Amino acid sequence: MGMVSASTLRRWQYLLGIVLIVVLGIHLAFRWPSYEQSISYPVVVNQILNYGYIAAIYILLYAALAHGLIGFRTLLLELWHWKYARITVDVVLIIIGVAVAVIGTIALTGAILTLAH
Amino acid sequence: MSSQQTGTALQTTAATEKITITKPPLGSPIRRTYVFKVKRYDPERGGGYYWREYKIELTNHETVLDGLIKIKWHQDATLSFRYSCRMGICGSCGMIINGVPRLACETKPYDLGTEVVTIEPLSNFEPIKDVATDFSDFFRKHRSVKPWLIRKDETEQFEKLETYYPQTEEQLNEYLEFAYCIKCGLCYSACPMVFLNKDYLGPQALAQAYRWSADNRDEGAVLRLKVVDSENGVWSCHYSGTCSKVCPKDVDPALAINLLKNWLLTGRRRR
Incomplete structure (x- = not known):
């Protein structure tokens, strides 16, 4: 993140916010018209076979993670002003971000494969 | 000037707008x-x-x-x-x-x-x-945004000082309201973000960064935008608006900061 200018990071943050609204909308659209029916086993299996839906939930995972981490970074850097605050926050958040992305990808892929089979 | 002359001068009638300016009654001070x-x-x-x-x-x-x-x-x-x-x-x-x-x-x-x-x-x-x-820190931050006309041609900036750069009224109005800053520090004192982050450039310096960058005679906007595009620059501002409220000259630093943000995000100055 240190290599990226503050305005670029802010631009990503706004774009990610828009992406999140769109994919969250798609995700919620699949719960329509009946929420109870949409989470029943055969319907969920059917949804998982839809590539568009799979793409939406992967994007939801990564966009929510990145948006959350950039927002958290902004908060931390406003409250923390010591000499190495920026590099410390960036390194810690990148490590957390990569770890959560890997764990999230494994968990989501595992769940999809299990349901698909 | 005699009091009679003063009175006459104050009772001037502007015929075009039909507004009569009269001398207010002095009365005894309270x-x-x-x-x-x-x-x-x-x-x-x-x-x-x-x-x-x-x-x-x-x-x-x-x-x-x-x-x-x-x-x-x-x-x-x-x-x-x-x-x-x-x-x-x-x-x-x-x-x-x-x-x-x-x-x-x-x-x-x-x-x-x-x-x-x-x-x-x-x-x-x-x-x-x-x-x-x-005010040392305040003026150090003020200087950091290079509040002067910058020309790409150094001879133009440092030698040909008699060069005249014409400017239309529209071009002047792009930055005029921010040029009234008297560096009194009231906006800086009122800013809650300066209180929270001592490295934050503050409303005065940022407003001046916009004032000079919006001047059509200036060619140093890229240099200034680099300075203000940081966590201690425009992105520390949360638009509390206190800077603009306390300004004795009705400069609107909060507006200048938001114009700078817009400039940084879109890549061009819009007003």
């Missing part, structure tokens, strides 16, 4: 006794800030600065404060009066409507003595 409660600081005395109260009689025409000068002359010569022009131009007499950053020379105790007038040094500034504060 005298009131005020208690000036001053937050003082003496580095040689130690022990931090302490309060002192002074009783002073002032008319409805006199300002807080007049009151402080009277106190210094007649009651306490050790009282320190900074002033120069006494007419809201130099920006030297900024202080917190009744909890709000104001210019002492433009604030009348009568208009404040309180019997007790509290006077404190500007917040977000290091104290020197009493109400006089240290």
